[in-house]
Structure formats: C-alpha cells, structure tokens
Amino acid sequence: MNKRIIQVGLGAMGRYWAQVVRQHPTWEPVAYVDIDQNNLVQAAHEVGMDENFCFSDLDEALTKVEADALLDITPPDAHEKVSTTALKAGLHVLVEKPLADSLAAARRVIQVANENHKIFMVNQDYRFRPVPRTLCKLLNQGTIGKVGFVDVEFYKGPRFPGNFRESMDFPLLTDMCIHHFDLMRYLLQTDAKSIYVKSFQPSWSWFRGDSSVAMIIEMQNGTVITYGGSWVTKGNETPWCGNWRIEGEKGGLYWYDEKAYRSGQEAPLDSDELVQMSRTGIEYALDEFYQAIVENREPETSGRDNIKSLAMVFAAVDSAKSGRKVQLRSYLPE
Known part of the structure; x- marks a missing residue:
C-alpha cells in the first residue's frame, strides 16, 4: 500500500x-x-x-x-x-x-x-549504490584483511549562483564532506576517533568561505584516512563520491571513477560481481524509508546513527578554526 x-x-x-x-x-x-x-x-x-x-x-x-x-x-x-x-x-x-x-x-x-x-531518517544516498555496497561486503568478508589506511580524493568546481552555499564559512566541510564522512563510517563499519583539518582558500575561489581542505582522520579501529578535497578545482574532476584507495594487510580495494577494483587487477569488477540493486541513490533511500515504516524498524541512516557522521562535520570545522587535532568523544552522543 x-x-x-x-x-x-x-x-x-x-x-x-x-x-x-x-x-x-x-x-x-x-x-x-x-x-x-x-x-x-x-x-x-x-x-x-x-x-x-x-x-x-x-x-x-x-x-x-x-x-x-x-x-x-x-x-x-x-x-x-x-x-x-x-x-x-x-x-x-x-x-x-x-x-x-x-x-x-x-x-x-x-x-x-x-x-x-x-521514523526519522537522513538521506545519505552515496552509500546506496552498487560500488560502495560491494566494497563494504568485501571488507566485511576480510578480502584484504585488516585495513590500515585509506586515501580519499575529491575535486569538483560547482557553481551555486545566489545559493546559500556560496556564503558559508566552510562550504566544503559543512555541506559536502558529510557524504564522504558517512561513507568512511559505512565502509569501515566504525566511527571516527579524531580529526585534523587544514582548510584554505585558493586565490581563484568563487566562494566566500574556505573551499578546500586537507584532513587526517583516525577511526576507532585504528584506520588512518587522508583526505584532500576542493570545490574550486580548475583541473580534472573526480566523481561526486570521490576516488578511494583502501589498503589492507592482504592487498587493496579501489573506487575510481565510479568503478571498483581489486589490487593486482587492471580491469574493474564486472557488473555481476557487484551487489545487485533494483534501485539506487535517493530511490533506494525512499525504499528504505518506506520499509522502515512498514516494518516498524530503525532505518539504516536513522537520525540516531547519522548524528555520528554529522559530529565529524562539526569536529572538522572546529579543527579548521583552531588548527589542532580534535577528539570526537565530546561530539558523539552517549
């Protein structure tokens, strides 16, 4: 119904x-x-x-x-x-x-x-796609063993004329990075422990606030993540989800240009190797919202869970302002 x-x-x-x-x-x-x-x-x-x-x-x-x-x-x-x-x-x-x-x-x-x-659900549709679902499955299966570090690259040059994003103090951190923070938590199945951010403003930026960042994030399971991102690139762009390199003790998994790769293989995973999804993105989010209501259960990206991704945003902003590494303990709900 x-x-x-x-x-x-x-x-x-x-x-x-x-x-x-x-x-x-x-x-x-x-x-x-x-x-x-x-x-x-x-x-x-x-x-x-x-x-x-x-x-x-x-x-x-x-x-x-x-x-x-x-x-x-x-x-x-x-x-x-x-x-x-x-x-x-x-x-x-x-x-x-x-x-x-x-x-x-x-x-x-x-x-x-x-x-x-x-039911209170937050849309985090980047995780609702075949490649991240597949990578999460492979990581849970121990395909590359214990993960040691992850590198994420995100470079885009969008224009938002007259939009609230152009007047934000930290537009990339506060509006965009939550997608990638949520993917970090989803793929690694753990939460953030600490974060250090250097935010900056390239001379050609069309945003009022800092539009570019370099970050080091430590997760609670010990994985270290490096992140470089900008919303004012004039060069080659990455996909909106970014490009990911996940290094483990037995090899690596890679998410480049919307395709998934295993270390030692030049070709991406075939479509039949990916998690099969009849709907993706916000269509899947609508599916999940509907099913949570019908089944009277907590949705995957409930407010109660998503606040842990949101906490990373505010910790990142505080680190950018202070120039210091910030611990997530005081930001996360008890």
Whole structure:
C-alpha cells in the first residue's frame, strides 16, 4: 500500500526529488510546501501537482492534507523546525543531509522523534549504490584483511549562483564532506576517533568561505584516512563520491571513477560481481524509508546513527578554526 508524503522545499534540488517521488512505486505525493511561490508554481507545473495542494505554510498543509510522512528538502537552518513540526503532527520524516545545522539541534530533533515514536531518517544516498555496497561486503568478508589506511580524493568546481552555499564559512566541510564522512563510517563499519583539518582558500575561489581542505582522520579501529578535497578545482574532476584507495594487510580495494577494483587487477569488477540493486541513490533511500515504516524498524541512516557522521562535520570545522587535532568523544552522543 502506498504511503502519502508531503514535500517541503521545492528549489532546484527539491524539484529533482519531486520528480523521483512522483515516479516511485510506493510513495504518493499529496502536497508541496515552499515559502517561495515561484518554486511552488514551477514544481506544480513540472511534476503535475494540483495547485490547490501547494502551500506556503507547513501548518496549513498539515491541517488540510492527510499524510503519513514528510520529506524535508529545505536549507539546513530550517531542518529542525520543519522536521519537529512534522514529527509532532504524527508524521514520519525523511530529511536531506545534513540532519541539522548544529549538533544541539540534531539531538533535539532525534529526541522529538523518539518521544513521538516516529521514523526519522537522513538521506545519505552515496552509500546506496552498487560500488560502495560491494566494497563494504568485501571488507566485511576480510578480502584484504585488516585495513590500515585509506586515501580519499575529491575535486569538483560547482557553481551555486545566489545559493546559500556560496556564503558559508566552510562550504566544503559543512555541506559536502558529510557524504564522504558517512561513507568512511559505512565502509569501515566504525566511527571516527579524531580529526585534523587544514582548510584554505585558493586565490581563484568563487566562494566566500574556505573551499578546500586537507584532513587526517583516525577511526576507532585504528584506520588512518587522508583526505584532500576542493570545490574550486580548475583541473580534472573526480566523481561526486570521490576516488578511494583502501589498503589492507592482504592487498587493496579501489573506487575510481565510479568503478571498483581489486589490487593486482587492471580491469574493474564486472557488473555481476557487484551487489545487485533494483534501485539506487535517493530511490533506494525512499525504499528504505518506506520499509522502515512498514516494518516498524530503525532505518539504516536513522537520525540516531547519522548524528555520528554529522559530529565529524562539526569536529572538522572546529579543527579548521583552531588548527589542532580534535577528539570526537565530546561530539558523539552517549
């Protein structure tokens, strides 16, 4: 049986989500909410939503429309208000990363979800793809033995004219790196212990805040991760997921240009060697959200788990500001 969902946030990313939700077999979009009337009109036209079910106020939508869940695609500073309003109204919530704009806000939203016995899931769709699922499986099987170190490269040059990202103090760290932090935790099946960040601003950057970083991260199982990244590259770009080199005592696993490799093999893994997935990315996230509701279980990227990825973001920012290595103990929930 399909579940009814209200979507809040219909900017460029929100309209992409709206298209995916409309085509998804288990979700029925029943209302759109956005404070920008132009976004609402454009989304209604592109996706086919009746304008009578387009609202500029969430409370009005909750009063006039029956729904099972809410999809929050608003900017990070609106996540707490939107998510808690929906949870208190009895709706399950799927929120786009990051969970919230502060750890305190994240903890409050998780508490509201717990108090109201509702599913609260954060979208971390980079892990919902065949290559990372396959690498995680191979690592769990001990294919390369104990992992010693990992190297991650991420280089992109996106433009966000007029977008909130261009005015952030640390746009790469606060908006993008959580994808890679979450992948680190997922692939290695452990949490971060410490992080050291050197953030900087190339002279040609079009962002107000630091757009490039070099990091050293130590995980709780002893694995050391080096990370180099920039959002203002003028050279060759990596995929959004980055390029990964995972070194173990028996060999290596590599994730380059969206393909998986084993050490000693020039060709990537064949498609039949990868974990088979009927849906990937945000389509899979919608699947997981739906199944968690139906089965009354915690989703893979629940708020309770995802706050550990979010903690890495704020620890990284503090390290960038102080120039010192930061321990994650004080950031992680007890």
